[in-house]
Amino acid sequence: MKFINEFRDAELGKSLIARIRQRSTKPARLMEFCGSHTVSIAKHGLRQLLPPTITMLSGPGCPVCVTASADLDKAIALAKLPGVIITTFGDMIKVPASRSSLQQVKAEGGDVRIVYSTLDALKIAQSNSSKSVIFIGVGFETTAPTVAASVLQAAQQGIDNYYVLSLHKLCPPVVKALLDSGEVKIDGIVCPGHVSVIIGSHPYEFIPRDYGIACVISGFEPLDILQCVDMLVAQIESGQPRVEIAYRRGVKPEGNKIALELMDKVFEVCDGNWRGIGVVPGSGLRLRKEYQRYDAEHNFEIRLGEPIEPKGCICGDVLRAVKTPLDCKLFRKVCNPEHPVGPCMVSSEGTCAAYFQYGEGYGR
């Protein structure tokens, strides 16, 4: 497959690794923000191949993992309403909320359907005009514009039984919150490649400027990640942190202007509730007043109980890169993909799931 296979070339990978090993003399703690990066690193065994000077930490970049129980409870309450079809991305259905999960609601008779795209959800709305089709909008800036596009399409095509529950979140504000908390010492960030396709590179400029931390925007294939690490090492070794784009075939400094415009047309910034982190101001998205008719929160009455977070679960610490899954008492012993306790294990891109699936730390 073009633009995938070439970036998995083993020989080129070996040279990049050799170069990193040669150039890395200072300890470098690098955070891979994005869940897809965590999985790619684990899948290709990249952690093992990097020199001991480099520590890779996983951050809160899994939008499924950081959906707060309180927010997921809303989705579950909506799923239980009569005449409602819930459409959701696959990753969400097993995530445990306070008392249930979408999968459980499905097993109890709720109409919960996995879709690959909001386009599929719109089709379901069109073929089920007597029902209300609610799309659970999860994802960062990569996904939010696609959901915005679906709302505009619904408006254009007169699909009036389509709704969105917006649980979308924004990346740069949470990075700032993490860095401000001072909990984790990071020397560099592997910036999320596809979020950056949308937002460009400028939103990260505060990171080297205000915190002296190196930033390189990375693609997801093994060679992309190795190139990114190589560039981060170069910045760290030279003591000159800045924002660089390694993923040049995907990211332009100004991002995707049209996507940003569509996102801004439909959504406005609000506070975001991040599981394990708490409320981060200006890190969430909600539908604007003009599009309220598509906003699930405004059109359905639901009663919520007190949100409950699972006991003993240190997902919050893992998400903030303060601890790794290996530090969690529940990891593997109690908490595993079949019986997950917290979201980091449920989501296939959760740090704990990646560690579990690919045996990170096995033997240690």
Next chain:
Amino acid sequence: MCLAIPAKVKSIDGVEAEVEVGGVSRKASIMLTPEARVGDYVLLHTGYAINVIDEEEAQETLKIFQEIAEAEDRDSPTKFT
């Protein structure tokens, strides 16, 4: 984050495109990338093209990797030319 894979645009009809990757075809929306043309490669994320891949940059990047590989070959003490 977010799974997005490079797919080739086979045909366009308004805001809808037919894209293909490795023999798998899907309908995709180009609402976010109206500049896409048939023959372009786009990054496909949840059924939408989120950008048009810059093929020149892709080749540049691969070239950089090649140069690194050649440099490593030259500098590697165990190689004999």
Next chain:
Amino acid sequence: MEDKILLAHGSGGKLSHDLVKQNFVPLFDNTFLNKLDDSAVFELKGRLAFTTDSYVVNPIFFPGGDIGKLAVCGTVNDLSMSGAVPKYLSIALIIEEGLLLSDLKRIMGSIKKAAQEAGVKIVTGDTKVVNKGSADKLFINSAGVGVIPSSVDISGSNARVGDKVILSGSIGDHGIAVISQREGLQFSSSVKSDCAPLNKLVAEMLDSGVEIRCLRDPTRGGLASTLNEFAESSKVGIRIEEETLPVHEGVQAACELLGFDPLYVANEGKLVAVVAAKGAEKVVEAMRLNKYGKEAAIIGEVVSEHPGRVILKTRMGASRIVDMLVGEQLPRIC
């Protein structure tokens, strides 16, 4: 208005009787079934293998096959994996009221074709019809019996250190073919299910004279789960190389699209074998002569380290664990 299956077709009365007598019996046409007795009566000598499986695949028609073909191949393969020569199968249908008669006939046609190819007879069956909503169009149970040649001793716990691991061909085709048809995930692709009867392939492998220690078809849970089962049962470690795994481009693409790993995707026409090292090449050669083993390859070996664990050497040169599939692969976005 197309003919549909009604509740009465399963009630044992005239409609039932006619359905079986007019459609099923002539289709399979063998001395056992033609008698329409309550049981098929036959003699078999030797060690017998007996298996049963239920088939609930959705959708019932998919590229490369249907639930009928699956019902025969799945059971034939289960018998073959013990080294048995499959002989007789039963087919029990649970039909959801309203299924089109034409669909049912098509599926029965697939069952006949698959049985013919495998050289097995459908000797007994059952038909039940349930209310709309009580079954998803059609469920099939098939049981099978076969005879194991006396020289054969195959078991998941027989693997020894030094043995080689052989895969009969590409992985992931069936799972991807099926999922490509599901609502909400629809994409068109050239990927076809690999559903096939493997008994002849197994017979040829056994004929090669090489010691076959373990055999299994990596269905649900994929190759990864099967290898883990071997590692656990035999208390050995298994090492495989990513470079050697045959994955067709369409499967790779669909997996990339949906966020799946081909190692965990179901196969219905493939087998994994653990064989004595010195005969491994010979077995692979024999397999490649069979149409279902054309892409057979040695993908790894059995080691003494990390007993119970399967380790994959990635393309990039690192090693990582391949665990069993826990739960279900869900299409992911992020």
